[in-house]
Amino acid sequence: MSATAEAVGAGTLVAETPKNGKKRPLSEGARAERRLGLMLIAPAVIVMVAVTAYPIIYAVYLSLQRYDLRFPDQAKFVGLDNYVAVLSSPYWWGALRVTLIITVISVIIELVLGMLLALLMHRTLFGRGTVRTSILIPYGIVTVVAAYSWQYAWTPGTGYLVEMFGGGAPLTDQTKAIAIIILAEIWKTTPFMALLLMAGLALVPEDLQKAAKMDGASAWQRFTKVTLPLMKPAILVALLFRTLDAFRVFDNIFILTAGGNGTYSVSILGYDNLFTALNLGIGSAISILIFLCVAVIAFLFIKGFGASAPGSEAKR
């Protein structure tokens, strides 16, 4: 679901807070404008609510039921039993552990590589267009296609990478398979990170760099003392969206290992409980728990943002 993360806009959509203090009668024009505004956003709002808000409420309801698709007649209200079952299961904690490992490692590496790539694209004097075009390929390519490419590359006999890295069947080993999943994630999403960071770099005034250089700051000092602080909002936005995106990792794991050998993420666990175990109750409880995890991560990040949170009034 990486594409949704593109809606990054760090506070571009600055809403003008309406002054609710005094109630002045609206002029005819202002009223028409209000009406038009509401009419124009209505279809978008209806679709978004119908596809997200309503199903998530329905999922809460399902998660409180014993509901097995094989025995739909036996569905009944069981309270929090499904949550107890999930939270006391080693599968959930194993999946959460794998998901967090993949998320933390891939996001950290992506930030470093993305920053290098952004600096490269920002500073390089020739071939910038070629670099940008090439890195858009990993961004745009279908994740499943990329995942198959990695899978075959690491398949014994077929692949070109297996022999290079010690042979064996790396995708059947938990640690190695997770490393390959992380590699596939990094390859696919570093370009996105780099483009966002490049946009942040463009905001750093050249004059400040020059001034720091005059004062005798080394390249590293200029980067850490001038560039990084000014880029903080861009970095936080990129981190937030990539972290949430990585936490939802599904496609790469599904193709690379199908969750075998202890490589399943929380998303894979939720999917399996619905389509393999056909258990809507447990599946919904897992869905809600994932939703809560994402909410907690987003909350922590947005608290860290402070004033530069996306959507809040940007002080320029």
Place this chain on the structure above:
Amino acid sequence: MATTTARQKAGWGSANTIAILLAIVPVLWIISLSFKDPASINDGSFWPTDWTLENYRGIFDTSEFTRALLNSIGIALISTFIAVVLASMAAYAVARLAFPGKSVLIGMCLLIAMFPAISLVTPLFNIERSLNLFDTWLGLIIPYVAFGLPLGVYTLSAFFREIPWELEKAAKMDGATPFQAFTKVIAPLAAPGMFTTGILVFIFCWNDFLFAISLTSTTNARTVPAAIGFFTGSSQFTSPTGSIAAAAVIITIPIIIFVLLFQRRIVAGLTSGAVKG
């Protein structure tokens, strides 16, 4: 960067080359696999020893792939069209009009951009079965539009902000209603932005795998990413590797074309939000 020495040039050049190679090698590999004949597909060499088109002929012989391709193209185009139209309306309102609830809309877009799709799969699966939307084009189009909208609203309102206000005012001065000002003046100016947004939303729909495998069960609505997983070899003794690689290359072609033709637009669209924060 006033003076560039030959050494600096070489340094940047090799860094560029490494970045480009890392980006394209996995793509070259899947292309190479698609041209390998079944006998040598497991030889482990990077380039094919005998080039063949057999894998491509194979997948176009069965309706399994052609039907999936049709589904992918149809569903992605329709979803993109609807999402761009709805997002343009909303983005225009956000960028130009004063009305209550603007921040609610923005917050909602942000929330959906962060939403874990897997949390929706279970309830949507059940809802769509009861509404007979399961395994239909519409059953995929609806969630694609919903997830394309936040992206569209963000990108488009950034683009709309760039359009000069005065033109709209002039149109209103000349007696145009706000709706006419939108369709006659702003929409044509906004077309490039809408096109860029369309590319981004299309890539998202084209890319999706989770909804595609969860909300379909037959070739009726199954898109290519989901269909590839169900490929079998031409006989039970051959592996589907070649067919998968060929199908993978086919669905990569539109992406490569977009990237080559619209590189600047895509970068502008992706970063339009982030830049001005």
